[in-house]
Amino acid sequence: MPHIQVRNLSVWFGEHQALKNVTVDIPDRQVTCVIGPSGCGKTTLLRSFNRLLELTPKARIEGSVLVDGQDIYGKDVDVVALRKKMGLLSQKPQPLPMSIYHNVAFGPRIHGVRSKRELDAIVERRLREASLWDEVRDRLHTPASQLSLGQQQRLCLARGLAVEPEVILCDEPTAALDPVSSRTIEQRLRELSKDYTIVLVTHILRQAKRLAHHVLFVYMGELVEAGPARQIFESPSDPRTRAYILGDIS
């Protein structure tokens, strides 16, 4: 069964329709890249998966999104539990106003982990997974905002992993980073895709080619084409997809 099933999803912001009747499946434990020009609705689609969309004023959502077969817009859905399942890596790294240690421990702590020893173990393990441990092991209690942007993004990854999600949602996670940091993040995502379902929004085609198992092309709020990466990149069936891949529309 696909991990996330989107059914007839439409989203409006006030009068503007940002997503038009999108239906698509996101496969389990693979990297699915959402590509398309800026403002086409990629991020909106991503933010509908963890219901962050409803924090945006004037957002209106129709249709359904099923995660593990359950409609997340259904009546008695526990939003907190849903978001715990969905790690988010945003475009600009957003450390919380606390130390490096507490950024990673924040999630486990609000979800009930109290023991210091347990938290220490989680922090170390997740920082290692995000390949940040060696750089920060001696200054875990300094403010997270003092890290470089690249380090902050890896910290955000560690923080997301610490709540043991099933899905990692990435919204152009390397857009604000230097090439070396970008490569590190990409490497981590590739390795993490063995255990997690990853949805990666990107406008960098080469990045999508490097990482994607599966590709969705979104254009002006419409899902134009979805399929295995090789098929989309080598023989797209829709002329708009071909034009985008060739760089004719951007």
Place this chain on the structure above:
Amino acid sequence: MTGRRIEESFFRVLMITSTILIAGGLCWIVAVILWRGARSLNLAMVTQLPKGGYYIGGEGGILNAIVGSLLLGFLSTVVAGAIALPVCFMIQGDYAGKGRVAALARLSLDVMWGVPSIVYGAFAYTVMVYVSLGASLLAGIVALTLVQLPIVARAIDEVMQTVPRELKEAAYAIGATRFDVATKVISRQCLPGIFAGLLLGFGRGIGDAASIILTAGYTDSLPHRLTDPVGSLPLAVFFQLGSPDPEVQARAYAAAFILLVIVLLASIATQLFTRRFSRHVVR
């Protein structure tokens, strides 16, 4: 000179003038208070209670007023802060949305800000009479809390509104509840602003005379219970300034100087405190 240069120097002069006006005004006030009160400033003033005939030039000090003012100012700031914080969390978008409740709350606070403090004094007095309690420390705290509440709440609210949405979303995205976000993220991010708001309230509260004249009463002894009346610096200034005796008038200025020093020390303490706790703030 080009137009741009003229514009540049015009605004430069404007800024320098207003800076001088503000700094100069403060210096002037301090100078006058010191000039008129210096001869009455002595150690006994801050260590002793008034002895018989103090207000007609007798021996003693105004320890009663200093302790009273510190109690009134500090306790009312604590109460005002304890009320303002939840109110501020509540009227942020997370809880109240773009709702009318938040707009109404802000409007009410703004109106409260404009109410003269003597009205709060009268109100607190009526309440105290109703519960058969006379002039007391408690009544003074109630009146001063009302005076401070809009100031503290609006100051904190303004800071909380500047918390970036992305920062809150980062917390929501790992499954934080609104309560977690308010108490663990917004409060930390706004800590410097919260302290600044409390200081603003404290400064206003400790210097206010009108609201406590009916409520806190005035006494030459130290309070032992919340229901005891209490002396205060603004009223010590007020009463002594009305005296025809220049010696007593000088004591009023000396009392005003002490009030000024307390507010200054509170500002410095807040600054140090804020610096210590704001290192985690994300910029």
